[in-house]
Amino acid sequence: MVGSGLPSLPKPRPGWLFTFTTLALLVVFGTAAAWQWRRRNRQGRRRLKRVGTVSSLFIYPVKSCRGVAVERAEVTELGLRNGDMSDRCWLVMKEDGHVVTARQEPRLVLISITNESGCLTLSAPEMKDLHIPAQLSTKNPVQNCRLFGLDVQGRDCGEEAAQWITAFLKSESYRLVHFESNMVPRNAKDVMKPFRSTDKIAYPDCSPVMVLSEASLEELNSRLEKKVQIRNFRPNILVTGCGPYEEDTWNEIKIGGVEMKGTMACPRCIFTTVDPDTGVMDRKEPLETLKSYRMCDPSEQHIYKSHPLFGWYFGIDKIGSLQVGDPVYKTI
Incomplete structure (x- = not known):
C-alpha cells in the first residue's frame, strides 16, 4: 500500500503454481500406478496347477451331425474353429423356423462333414455327397430360427441342401442354414442362468465349450453292460491324466493361449441314448x-431339474489357440 511505510511483498510467480500442480498430479498418478502394479502382481501370483492333457479336440460344424476330430483349433468367443469349420454354426430347421436336432431326428448323427477348398462336404449312407460353399451368396435369404425359445438368424444354404437333408431323413421338408460372423449371437445366460452376460453362442444348446475327461467316460462304462463312446456325449475338449469327474471342480482353466471359466455342469438328455453308429435312439x-x-x-434342482450331469460347460475369458497334447492347468 502506497504511503503505509510497510515493505511490499513479492508477487507470487506463476512457476510456483505450475510446480505445485505438477507435483500433485505426479502423486495422484503414482498412487494409481502403484495400485495397478499391486493388483497385477497379485493376479500374477495366482498359481497354475497342471490337471491333465488335451487328448482330443472336436468340432461339430452342423448341429447334431457327426463331429470332426482336429489336431488344432482356434477358440473364439463362440467356441472352437478350424479353417472354415466353426462349432455348431450350421443347423437343420423346419420350414416354420423351428430347429431340428437328433432328439427329433436321430439319423442326423450319421451325417459326416469334411472341409476342403472353401466348401463343406456332407456325406451320409446311400447319399451322394453334398457340397456347400463355406461363404454363401448374399442372394441367399436370411431365415429366423427358433432355438430353445430364442430367435437367431441363419443364411439359407439353398434348395439343393434342403432337398438333400429332406431326402436323407425321409421326413417333412427341412432346410439347412448357416450362422455368419456378422449375425447377432444368442446370450447363453438367456438359456441357462449360471452363464455370464459375456458368454455368447450361435447354435449350441447353451455353452461355447464343453469339457469332458476320459476318466469320467471310463468310470461310467464300468457301470454299463453295453459300453458307450465319447461320441455319445459330444465334448469339444477331451482331457486325459485326471480322475473321474475332476473337470467338475475346475473353476478356471488355461490351455495353450486360451483361458476359460467353468460355469455349470452339462445336463444330459435322450440325445445321449442315440447310437452314433446306427442313428437308433435307445431312450x-x-x-x-x-x-x-x-x-x-x-x-440346484431349479437349474438342472431331473437331468443327470456329465461334463462341464465353460465360458471364454481369453481367445487363442490350443492343440492336442497341450497341458491343462487350473488356477488355484
Whole structure:
C-alpha cells in the first residue's frame, strides 16, 4: 500500500503454481500406478496347477451331425474353429423356423462333414455327397430360427441342401442354414442362468465349450453292460491324466493361449441314448445309469431339474489357440 511505510511483498510467480500442480498430479498418478502394479502382481501370483492333457479336440460344424476330430483349433468367443469349420454354426430347421436336432431326428448323427477348398462336404449312407460353399451368396435369404425359445438368424444354404437333408431323413421338408460372423449371437445366460452376460453362442444348446475327461467316460462304462463312446456325449475338449469327474471342480482353466471359466455342469438328455453308429435312439442307456448316481444337489434342482450331469460347460475369458497334447492347468 502506497504511503503505509510497510515493505511490499513479492508477487507470487506463476512457476510456483505450475510446480505445485505438477507435483500433485505426479502423486495422484503414482498412487494409481502403484495400485495397478499391486493388483497385477497379485493376479500374477495366482498359481497354475497342471490337471491333465488335451487328448482330443472336436468340432461339430452342423448341429447334431457327426463331429470332426482336429489336431488344432482356434477358440473364439463362440467356441472352437478350424479353417472354415466353426462349432455348431450350421443347423437343420423346419420350414416354420423351428430347429431340428437328433432328439427329433436321430439319423442326423450319421451325417459326416469334411472341409476342403472353401466348401463343406456332407456325406451320409446311400447319399451322394453334398457340397456347400463355406461363404454363401448374399442372394441367399436370411431365415429366423427358433432355438430353445430364442430367435437367431441363419443364411439359407439353398434348395439343393434342403432337398438333400429332406431326402436323407425321409421326413417333412427341412432346410439347412448357416450362422455368419456378422449375425447377432444368442446370450447363453438367456438359456441357462449360471452363464455370464459375456458368454455368447450361435447354435449350441447353451455353452461355447464343453469339457469332458476320459476318466469320467471310463468310470461310467464300468457301470454299463453295453459300453458307450465319447461320441455319445459330444465334448469339444477331451482331457486325459485326471480322475473321474475332476473337470467338475475346475473353476478356471488355461490351455495353450486360451483361458476359460467353468460355469455349470452339462445336463444330459435322450440325445445321449442315440447310437452314433446306427442313428437308433435307445431312450434308456446311458441316461438311466447316469440318473442313478449323477444327479445334482437338491439346492440346484431349479437349474438342472431331473437331468443327470456329465461334463462341464465353460465360458471364454481369453481367445487363442490350443492343440492336442497341450497341458491343462487350473488356477488355484
